[in-house]
Amino acid sequence: MTKLHVDPRDAVPIWKQLEDGVRRLVASGALLPGEVVPSVRELARDLRINPATAAKAYQRLTDAGILHVRRGEGTFVADAPPALGAKVRTKAITEAALRYASVAVTLGASEEETSETARTAYQQLKGDGRG
Amino acid sequence: MTKLHVDPRDAVPIWKQLEDGVRRLVASGALLPGEVVPSVRELARDLRINPATAAKAYQRLTDAGILHVRRGEGTFVADAPPALGAKVRTKAITEAALRYASVAVTLGASEEETSETARTAYQQLKGDGRG
Amino acid sequence: MTKLHVDPRDAVPIWKQLEDGVRRLVASGALLPGEVVPSVRELARDLRINPATAAKAYQRLTDAGILHVRRGEGTFVADAPPALGAKVRTKAITEAALRYASVAVTLGASEEETSETARTAYQQLKGDGRG
Amino acid sequence: MTKLHVDPRDAVPIWKQLEDGVRRLVASGALLPGEVVPSVRELARDLRINPATAAKAYQRLTDAGILHVRRGEGTFVADAPPALGAKVRTKAITEAALRYASVAVTLGASEEETSETARTAYQQLKGDGRG
DNA sequence: GTGGTCTAGACCACG
DNA sequence: GTGGTCTAGACCACA
Numbered sequence: 001m002t003k004l005h006v007d008p009r010d011a012v013p014i015w016k017q018l019e020d021g022v023r024r025l026v027a028s029g030a031l032l033p034g035e036v037v038p039s040v041r042e043l044a045r046d047l048r049i050n051p052a053t054a055a056k057a058y059q060r061l062t063d064a065g066i067l068h069v070r071r072g073e074g075t076f077v078a079d080a081p082p083a084l085g086a087k088v089r090t091k092a093i094t095e096a097a098l099r100y101a102s103v104a105v106t107l108g109a110s111e112e113e114t115s116e117t118a119r120t121a122y123q124q125l126k127g128d129g130r131g
Numbered sequence: 132m133t134k135l136h137v138d139p140r141d142a143v144p145i146w147k148q149l150e151d152g153v154r155r156l157v158a159s160g161a162l163l164p165g166e167v168v169p170s171v172r173e174l175a176r177d178l179r180i181n182p183a184t185a186a187k188a189y190q191r192l193t194d195a196g197i198l199h200v201r202r203g204e205g206t207f208v209a210d211a212p213p214a215l216g217a218k219v220r221t222k223a224i225t226e227a228a229l230r231y232a233s234v235a236v237t238l239g240a241s242e243e244e245t246s247e248t249a250r251t252a253y254q255q256l257k258g259d260g261r262g
Numbered sequence: 263m264t265k266l267h268v269d270p271r272d273a274v275p276i277w278k279q280l281e282d283g284v285r286r287l288v289a290s291g292a293l294l295p296g297e298v299v300p301s302v303r304e305l306a307r308d309l310r311i312n313p314a315t316a317a318k319a320y321q322r323l324t325d326a327g328i329l330h331v332r333r334g335e336g337t338f339v340a341d342a343p344p345a346l347g348a349k350v351r352t353k354a355i356t357e358a359a360l361r362y363a364s365v366a367v368t369l370g371a372s373e374e375e376t377s378e379t380a381r382t383a384y385q386q387l388k389g390d391g392r393g
Numbered sequence: 394m395t396k397l398h399v400d401p402r403d404a405v406p407i408w409k410q411l412e413d414g415v416r417r418l419v420a421s422g423a424l425l426p427g428e429v430v431p432s433v434r435e436l437a438r439d440l441r442i443n444p445a446t447a448a449k450a451y452q453r454l455t456d457a458g459i460l461h462v463r464r465g466e467g468t469f470v471a472d473a474p475p476a477l478g479a480k481v482r483t484k485a486i487t488e489a490a491l492r493y494a495s496v497a498v499t500l501g502a503s504e505e506e507t508s509e510t511a512r513t514a515y516q517q518l519k520g521d522g523r524g
Numbered sequence: 525g526t527g528g529t530c531t532a533g534a535c536c537a538c539g
Numbered sequence: 540g541t542g543g544t545c546t547a548g549a550c551c552a553c554a
Contacts, residue, residue: 014529027236041540049531070539071537074541093245103223107158115249115250126242183554275537275538276539354496355496355502359493361493363511364417369482377511407544432526448527527552534545
């Protein structure tokens with residue numbers, strides 16, 4: 001139901017895969033403000049990971065203001081997921097684009113292939129939402 | 132002289148930044164087949180990194196057939212930098228695009244901004260080459 | 263009616279916020295000896311909290327001699343709210359001041375700003391009383 | 394040498410005591426930019442705590458931009474410890490002052506005693522610096 | 525040597 | 540039931 005999945009063999013840490021996954025679900029509208037997210041234990045059981053690992057992801061998301069905890073009740077999507085400063089945002093996107101383009105250039109992709117593949121990937125991710 | 136630079140504070144390992152950098156210079160034509168590359172010691176000194184780190188990058192590049200060592204003379208760009216299988220190539224590009232798009236979506240970028248920023252990054256990197 | 267309010271998102275437990283709140287109202291004279299306090303159920307309903315949580319606060323206040331239960335009639339402010347030993351009192355204030363100053367120092371506040379902000383906060387709380 | 398100490402019996406988490414301690418040492422100038430901080434393992438050994446607990450504090454400080462890590466080399470005080478927005482800063486100080494004043498009022502302290510005790514606590518903490 | 529990650533399992537406070 | 544903390548110990552990558 002939650003469309004969350006992690007790959008323990010991936011180089012990127014499980015807690016980060018989880019954090020990014022939730023961020024994406026929230027950003028894409030698949031998880032709405034106020035909505036419950038699975039409990040740490042439930043998530044850990046479903047994904048076959050250690051509860052502490054799931055807890056780490058949740059805690060970071062809570063610190064970032066994406067989730068918030070009602071003690072003894074559970075964890076929820078925050079009412080007003082905070083926006084990033086425009087500067088920081090642009091810088092982050094540009095850097096990610098450079099990392100991507102670096103791979104594309106190395107593999108001999110053309111300018112068109114590079115931008116169109118990015119567009120396709122974008123559409124694919126956006127399709128995860130509820131629309 | 133080689134336009135190589137590494138960022139010790141980046142999350143990606145220094146040896147990998149170096150390896151990718153050389154791959155890009157070769158792929159973009161900034162480094163031509165038969166051309167000398169700096170020695171491990173020289174490179175380590177210039178970039179202020181540990182020689183073992185530079186050696187690791189060169190070793191991997193040599194294993195991959197990108198560089199070629201002539202004992203006593205130095206290290207050179209291989210005559211015929213190997214091509215990648217089409218399938219593997221496409222898969223690698225697609226995966227990189229997904230990583231990039233994931234960041235873009237999370238930051239609320241539009242489809243246009245995503246593909247255009249990728250294009251800009253591509254042009255910027257291509258500009259590093261000699262052509 | 264009682265000017266009591268709790269913040270479920272605060273790090274400090276709800277029952278403690280409640281307990282401290284009542285203590286403050288009594289100490290400041292906003293609640294006089296012999297006066298009725300709301301029932302556990304009423305309070306829980308007004309503050310939108312779990313009755314068990316309100317009960318826990320009342321229990322602790324009763325144990326401490328601040329409140330006093332007359333069975334079948336309700337809960338009242340005790341006639342002679344107990345005083346604290348001078349030593350314990352001073353120690354408690356000093357420790358609280360250190361916690362506060364620690365925050366202030368970390369945030370780069372000056373000595374004046376630190377003591378004046380404490381004074382302002384004091385006046386604001388005192389204003390909650392009836393005098 | 395590091396003047397860091399933690400109390401496992403305290404209600405506040407060890408990792409937070411540690412985090413606050415380092416923040417204070419940096420803010421007060423006792424730890425200067427570029428300076429090394431003890432390694433996770435060393436700190437854990439000295440304080441008799443679990444390395445993971447010390448690591449958690451360091452990681453949070455790194456995320457906050459107070460410390461930064463040079464891989465394989467160690468952890469250092471960041472060159473430019475980031476400043477907080479003025480609004481956020483003032484809000485944080487005011488809230489801390491209210492928590493403190495709440496205790497003071499509850500214990501029957503006068504306005505003078507409240508502000509002077511805060512001042513004394515401030516001076517005591519500032520004395521930890523190197524001046 | 526360094527920091528980072530993960531697991532396993534325990535204990536606690538809260539509601 | 541919920542999340543938070545802590546310990547113990549293992550493994551990994553990096554320099």
